[in-house]
Amino acid sequence: MSFKTYIxxxxxxxxxxxxxxxxxxxxxxxxxxxxxxxxxxxxxxDQFQSLGMDNCEICETKGHPIVYAEKIIDKNLPTxxxxxxxxxxxxxxxxxxxxxxxxxxxxxTDIHPEGxxxxxxxxxxxxxxxxxxxxxxxxxxxxxLTCNVKFMIEGEEEIGSDNLEAFVKxxxxxxxxxxxxxxxxxxINKTTxxxxxxxxxxxxxxxxxxGPNRDLHSGHYGGSVANPINSLAKMISxxxxxxxxxxxxxxxxxxxxxxxxxxxxxxxxxxDLNEFKDxxxxxxxxxxxxxxxxxxxxxxxxxxxxxxxxxxxxxxxxTVIPSKAYAKISMRLVSNQDWKKISRLFTEHMQNIxxxxxxxxxxxxxxxxxxxxxxxxxxxxxxxKAYMSVFNKEPFAVKDGGSIPIIAQFEKELGVKxxxxxxxxxxxxxxxxxxxxxxSNFYNGIxxxxxxxxxxx
Ligand code: BES
Ligand code: MN
Ligand code: MN
Numbered sequence: 389m390s391f392k393t394y395i396x397x398x399x400x401x402x403x404x405x406x407x408x409x410x411x412x413x414x415x416x417x418x419x420x421x422x423x424x425x426x427x428x429x430x431x432x433x434d435q436f437q438s439l440g441m442d443n444c445e446i447c448e449t450k451g452h453p454i455v456y457a458e459k460i461i462d463k464n465l466p467t468x469x470x471x472x473x474x475x476x477x478x479x480x481x482x483x484x485x486x487x488x489x490x491x492x493x494x495x496x497t498d499i500h501p502e503g504x505x506x507x508x509x510x511x512x513x514x515x516x517x518x519x520x521x522x523x524x525x526x527x528x529x530x531x532x533l534t535c536n537v538k539f540m541i542e543g544e545e546e547i548g549s550d551n552l553e554a555f556v557k558x559x560x561x562x563x564x565x566x567x568x569x570x571x572x573x574x575x576i577n578k579t580t581x582x583x584x585x586x587x588x589x590x591x592x593x594x595x596x597x598x599g600p601n602r603d604l605h606s607g608h609y610g611g612s613v614a615n616p617i618n619s620l621a622k623m624i625s626x627x628x629x630x631x632x633x634x635x636x637x638x639x640x641x642x643x644x645x646x647x648x649x650x651x652x653x654x655x656x657x658x659x660d661l662n663e664f665k666d667x668x669x670x671x672x673x674x675x676x677x678x679x680x681x682x683x684x685x686x687x688x689x690x691x692x693x694x695x696x697x698x699x700x701x702x703x704x705x706x707t708v709i710p711s712k713a714y715a716k717i718s719m720r721l722v723s724n725q726d727w728k729k730i731s732r733l734f735t736e737h738m739q740n741i742x743x744x745x746x747x748x749x750x751x752x753x754x755x756x757x758x759x760x761x762x763x764x765x766x767x768x769x770x771x772x773k774a775y776m777s778v779f780n781k782e783p784f785a786v787k788d789g790g791s792i793p794i795i796a797q798f799e800k801e802l803g804v805k806x807x808x809x810x811x812x813x814x815x816x817x818x819x820x821x822x823x824x825x826x827x828s829n830f831y832n833g834i835x836x837x838x839x840x841x842x843x844x845x
Contacts, residue, residue, distance in 0.1 A: 389529075389530055390530075391526050391530060391835050391838045391839065392835055394526050394529060394530055395522075395526060395831055395834055395835055395838075398525075399831060402522050402830075402831075402834070403505075403827075403830075405435070405518070405522075406492075406505070406514065406515060406518050406830070407492045407505075408431065409428065409431055409432075409474070409509075409514050409518060410490065410492045410505070410507045410508075410509055410510060410514050410515075411490055411491065411492065412424050412427050412428045412431060412490075413476075413489075413490045413508075414427070414428035414452075414474055414475050414476055414509070414543065415475070415476055415477070415478050415479070415508075416451075416452055416475035416476070416543055416544050416545075416546050416547045417477070417478055417546065417547050418478060422452070425452045425453075425474075425475060425543045426452070426453065428474045428475075428543065429446050429452070429453045429454075429455050429474065429541075429543060430446065432455045432474060432521075432541055433445075433446050433455055433457075435521055436455070436457035436521070436539065437457075439457075439521060439524050439525060439528065440459070440528065441457035441458060441459050441524075441537075441539070442457070442458055442459055442460070443456070443457065443458050444456070444457040445457070447555065449544075449551035449552070449554070449555060450551050451543070451544050451547075451550070451551045452475060452542070452543030452544050452551075453543060454540060454541070454542045454543070454551075454552060454555055455474070455539070455540070455541045455542075456538070456539065456540055456562070457538070457539045458536070458537065458538040458539070459524075459533060459536065459537050460536045461532075461533055461535070461536055462536070463536075465534070465535045465536055465845060466535045466536070466566040466567070466844065466845060467535065467536040467537070467538060467564065467565040467566050468535055468536070468537050468538070468565060468566070468567055468568075468569055468841070468844065469537075469538045469539075469540060469563060469565035469567070469568045469569075469804070470520045470537065470538070470539045470540070470541075470568075470569055470570070471540050471541070471542075471568055471569075471570050471794070471798070471806075472513050472516065472517030472520065472541050472542075472570060472571065472572060473513045473517065473541065473542050473543065473544075473545035473546070473572065474513075474514060474517065474541050474542070474543050475542070475543040475544060475545060475546050475547070476508045476509035476512070476513075476514065476546065477508065477512070477546050477818075477819045479508050479821075481821060482821075484821035484822070485821045485822055486506070486821075486822055487506050487507075487822075489507060489508040489821075489823075490507060490508060491507065492505050492506065492507035492510060493505075493506045493507070494506075494827070495824075497824070499578060499813065499815050499826070500578070500824070500826035500827065500828070500829075502826070502827050502828050503826075503827045504816075504824040504825060504826045504827060505824055505825050505827065505830070506822055506823070506824045507823065507824070508823055509823070510816075510823055510824055510825040511812040511816040511818050511823055511824065511825035512572065512812065512816075512818035512819065512823065513545070513571075513572045515825040515830055516571035516572055516810070516811055516812060516825070516833065517541060517571065517572070519571060519811070519830060519833040519834045519837055520539070520569070520571065520837055521539075522834045523834050523837035523838040523840075523841070524537065526834060526835075526838040527838055527841055530838075533841070534841055534842065534845035535841060535844060535845040536565075538562075538563065538565060540563065542794075545572075545792070545794070547754070548753075548754030548756075548793065549756075549793055549794045549797075550754065552794055553794065553797055556794070556797060556798065556801050556802065557801055560801065560802060563802055564802070565802070565804055566767075566804070567765075567767040567804065567805065567806075567807060567844070568795075568798055568802075568804055568805070568806040568807070569767075569771075569806070569807050569809060569837075569840065570792070570795070570806055570807070570808050570809070571808075571809050571810055571811055571833060571837070572792055572808070572810065573587075573788050573790065573792075573808045573809075573810030573812065574788065574810045574811075574812040574813055574814060574816075575783075575810055575811055575812070575813065575829075576657065576658055576784060576786070577658070577813065578813065578826065578828070578829070579779060579781070580658055580779070580781060580784070581775040581778075581779045581781060581783040581784075581836075582657075582783050582784040582785070582786040582810070583763075583768065583771055583772065583775070583783045583784075583785055583786070583807065583808065583809060583810075584786055584787070584788045584808035584810055585760065585761050585762065585763060585768075585785045585786065585787060585808070586686060586687070586722070586723070586758070586759060586760045586761075586786075586787030586788065587758060587759040587787075587788055587790065587791055587792055587795055587796075587808070588686070588689070588720040588721055588722055588758050588788070588789055588790065588791050589720070589721035589722070589725060589727050589755070589756050589757045589758035589759075589791060589793070589796070590718060590719070590720060590721065590727060590754070590755055590756045590791040590793065591718065591719045591721060591727040591730045591731045591734065591752075591755045592694075592716070592717075592718045592719075592752075592753035592754060592755060593716075593717055593718075593731060593734060593735070593750055593751065593752055593753060594714070594715070594716050594717075594750070594751045594753060595620070595714065595715045595716075595717060595738060595748065595749075595750050596712060596713075596714050596748070596749040596750075596751075597616045597619060597620045597623075597712065597713045597714075597742070597746055597747075597748050598616060598711060598712050598746060598747045598748075598749070599613065599614055599615065599616040599619070599709075599710075599711060599712070599713075599745070599746050600613055600709065600711050601711060602711050603699075603708050603709065603710050603711050604708065604709040604711075605707065605708070605709075606707040606708050606709045607707060609709055610709060613709065614743055614745060614746060615709050615710070616698065616710060616711070616712055616713040616746060617698050617699055617710060617713040619713070619742075619743050619746060620696070620698075620713040620714075620715060621696075623738065623741050623742070624693055624696075624715060624717075626741060627691055628691070631676065631677035631678075632674060632675055632676045632677060633676055633677070634689070634690070634691045634719075635737075636691075636730075636733050636734055636737045637733065637737060638733050639689070639730065639733060640689070642724045642725045642726065642729075643688075643689060643722055643723075643724075643725060644687070644722060644723045644724060644760075646687060651683070654682065654683070654687075654786075654787075655680065655682070656784075657682060657784050657786055658784075659680075659681065659682050661673070661681060664681060667814070667815060675688075675690075676688050676690075685789040686722075686786070686787035686788060686789050687722055687787055688722065689719060689720055689721050689722050689725060690719065690720050691717065691718070691719045692717070692718055692719075692720075693715055693716070693717050694716040694717065694718050695714075695715065695716040696713075696714065696715040696716075697713075697714050697715075698710050698712055698713035698714055699713070716753075717734075719734065720789060720791065721757075721758050722758050723758045723759075723760040724758075725758060726757065727755035727756060727757055728755065731752050731755060734750075735750045735752075738750060754793070755793070756791050756792075756793020756794075756796065756797075757793065757796035757797070757800075758791075758796065759792075759795045759796045759799070759806070760787075761805050761806065761807075763785045765805065766844070767805070767807050767844060768807060769843070770840055770843035770844035771783070771807050771809055771840055771843075773839070773843040774809075774836045774837070774839035774840040774842070774843055775809075775836055777836075777839050778832050778835050778836045778839065779832070779836075788808070788810075792808075795808070809833075809836065809837065809840070811829045811830070811832065811833035811836075812825065812829070813826065813829070
């Protein structure tokens with residue numbers, strides 16, 4: 389039977405199995421959900437067992453468990469390691485969801501006229517990760533596996549993969565492989581596939597600026613002492629210049645400059661600026677001078693405030709000069725920036741621009757290194773052919789703006805490259821209310837991944 393026919397005749401069951409997984413609210417950031425994350429791991433363990441995989445294991449960590457399974461058919465054949473994550477982002481703001489986040493619902497949209505699965509994790513990453521399990525089923529029932537496969541699915545990607553890092557370091561032999569494949573990124577649009585060859589890194593810090601030792605009456609003291617919120621706002625706004633470049637000294641020192649040829653090639657990647665603005669309901673865009681929107685979102689680093697607070701924010705008014713102001717600030721990094729170095733440069737710079745008479749405290753959250761790979765490999769060619777055979781188009785090689793910190797770690801610790809075969813769309817609203825994943829993206833993904841094995845081995 390062709391892969392397509394097998395998928396077609398089993399598609400309802402594939403979907404109902406995915407629904408079961410999605411219904412488990414495995415939010416890694418929230419401790420009340422610890423049982424749910426464990427249940428999601430158990431669900432996957434059972435799935436691997438019914439796929440006939442060997443050495444299925446729920447590996448304990450200091451945090452959420454990692455699910456491992458393998459099928460070694462012949463030591464002389466190449467080995468593929470599949471990575472994905474079963475944890476999901478929190479659902480807030482819950483009131484903006486049109487349907488229950490953990491009750492998957494099929495709805496048609498303009499972009500997905502055949503229907504899309506609305507639920508937290510439908511795209512990031514349960515839907516995409518689950519395609520890999522179903523691809524193994526497709527192969528098992530249509531000629532069998534043609535290379536060795538290992539699966540490693542974690543439950544802490546959305547909170548920084550700290551424990552996975554240690555697991556990889558301690559299990560190099562177990563994880564030995566020739567290539568890693570991951571579906572946790574996007575494609576250009578529903579009919580235009582892409583393979584991600586670059587991911588941005590991340591440095592995330594929290595700033596606390598302290599002025600007076602207590603909140604002050606804003607009439608009694610106003611105008612005579614510095615207000616930490618005013619000062620923090622000024623400090624933050626000074627982090628970009630008029631060309632929207634980041635002003636932290638040394639910030640761009642290690643940034644790769646792409647050749648004009650490469651930039652020209654990348655400018656052929658389909659992108660419609662009006663559609664982009666329309667989709668966000670913004671009238672204008674903003675970013676680093678002399679770079680296109682695609683470049684600003686992929687090959688250039690950036691700095692953003694993720695949250696800012698302090699003083700009085702409840703109902704009504706309270707006349708007060710707050711003692712403290714806070715902000716969470718993240719920087720997306722590109723090769724060859726190092727997140728530890730950038731975090732240090734940020735900290736030093738913020739200390740240097742702290743107004744006299746105030747004190748600053750800076751805490752480092754998680755970080756991750758950027759990732760870059762070439763299109764010149766057997767695995768890339770196999771992936772490219774696999775997309776061709778399903779979408780009838782050669783995939784574009786794109787650099788994505790998001791981060792999957794463990795991918796660079798895989799290369800460092802295991803010496804193995806990763807092929808990022810994403811099937812999500814920008815419009816799928818990952819991390820947002822009403823996250824969804826197109827049904828055809830799901831089924832085409834299963835077929836493409838199945839074909840990858842065919843062309844790789
Ligand atoms: N799947 C995303 C990363 C992603 C999305 C890459 C779209 C490329 C395109 C992943 O689950 C994610 O959300 N990563 C976090 C990083 C993490 C350290 C919290 C991110 O990018 O914010
Ligand atoms: Mn993800
Ligand atoms: Mn995510």
